[in-house]
Amino acid sequence: MAGTFRRRGCKCPPERKRCTCGAKWYYRYDITDPKTGKRKQKEIGGFRTKEEAQDAATRIQSELLNGTYVELKKKTVGEYLLDYVENTLKQEVAPNTYEQRLAFVENHIKPHIGAILLAELTPQQIQKFYNDLREKHSAGHVQNIGNLLNKAFNQAVRWNLIFRNPFSLVRKPSTSRKNTKIKVWTTEEQKQFLNFVAGSGPHWCYTMFLLALTSGLRKGELIGLQWGDVNTKDGMVTVKRTAVIANKELYLKDMPKTESSIRSIQLPPQTVKELKKWKVACPTNPLNLVFPSPKTNGILYPNSFDKRFDSFVKGAGVAKISSHGTRHTFATTLLANGVNAKVVQEMLGHATIKTTLDTYAHVLPNMQKDAAKQLSEVLF
Structure with missing residues (x-):
């Protein structure tokens, strides 16, 4: 085969038959410059084994x-990722997703591995990158x-x-939540919170947070809910859109978080009753929103939602949880009271039941105790 192979930077002693220092293999070959007609040498490397270098050589030849043959460009990881996100991914995803991916590149990827040449990034460097990120950020x-990087390198x-794609050789951190403790309210705390909001807040706030605790809707889904999505006759609410921010503007996105997020949820009679009352009092607004902003009559900003929620939590004297904690509380309450996990999955809009079971694993031991007790009552 034309060209030569070499292991660069091996620090192992000459008497050692096998390299253990992790030195990489490189392949050097000749090409003809199409502009000048002169021959010049090129080298590619960063291969873990000679076999990998030979595979690359076969492909080149x-x-x-x-x-x-297309000559490999000496782009850095940072340069390539910015170009990929700006000129390829931007055309494939929603504006808010594009902004998030661009932030991944600027805030996380460039500072850690952005200066490394694209063709020389190794699995070891990737693993260290993941480990460093995991110290400050969640596995999710x-x-x-990691998903962005794997897609871009493919x-x-x-x-x-x-x-080759070095990210395919590295295992990303697990997103399993089996050991993650989720903060939720007890039924007593839910009642205490709702009673406080009913007595001190405007009716739309009480209705909104009651709906949150009895439907499991995400914050963006609540904010983006329109009256056309609410069937007070059948007591159903249908999730069709969510509110998102992109380019510093708030807008309604027709497709929620995932396809499974498009769902219909049966509501308790008490929640339906409050929605009927609020529908009469709700101000007319251009988007026909169930909970329009009291200031602009448009979309309620997510940070305004959070500020009101935090204020009511403090006033009610209940345990501090995030506004997303109402969704966790809804799911935990259902599971703890014997509702089938498959039903809970569908109401939450999870893509798979594994997500539901992993997220709310802390409820399962008590469910198993109840199941064993019921079995005992039936058989003995």
Whole structure:
């Protein structure tokens, strides 16, 4: 095979038959410059084994023979990712998703591995990158960054910018929540909170937070809810959209978080009753929102939602949880009272039941005790 192979920077003693220092293999070959007609040497490397370097060499020589060879560009990881997000991914995703992915590149990827050449990034460097991120961020956040990188590097392989995707060799942090403790309210705390809001807040706030605790809707889904999505006759609410922020503007996105997020939820009679009362009092607004902003009559900003929620939590004297904690509280209450996990999954809009079971694993031991007790009562 044309070209030569070498292991660069090996620090192992000469008498050692096998390299254990992690030195990488490189392949050096000749190409003809199409502009000058002169031959010049090129080298690619960063391969873990000689076999990997030989595979790359075979591919290069094949492309040189059939005229499809494209010279690898010496782009850094940061340069490539910015170009990929701006010119490729931007056309495929919603504006808020594009902004989030761009923030991943600027805030996380560039500071850690952005200066490394695209073709020389190693699995070891990636693993360290994941470990460093995991010290400051959740496993889910690191997973999302890893998903972006894996997708971008798969595209780099298809574009002949690199010969292999090193991210496919590294395991991303698990997003399992089995050992994560979720803060939720007891039924007594829920009653205490709702009683306080009913006595001190405007009726729309009471209705909104009552709906949150009895439907499991996400914050964006509550804010984006329109009266056309509420069937007070059948006591159903349908989730069709969510409120998102992109380019510093708040707007309604027709597709919620996932396809499974489009769902219909049966409401308790008490919640339906409050929605009927609020529908009569609700101000007319251009988007026909169930909970329009009291200041602008448009979409309620998520931070305004959170500020009101935090204020009521403090006033009610209940345990401090985030506004998303109402969703966790809804699910935990149902599971703890024997509602089938599959039903809870559908009401929450989770893509798989595994997500539901992993998220609310802390409820399962008590459910198993109740099941064993019921079995005992039936058989003995």
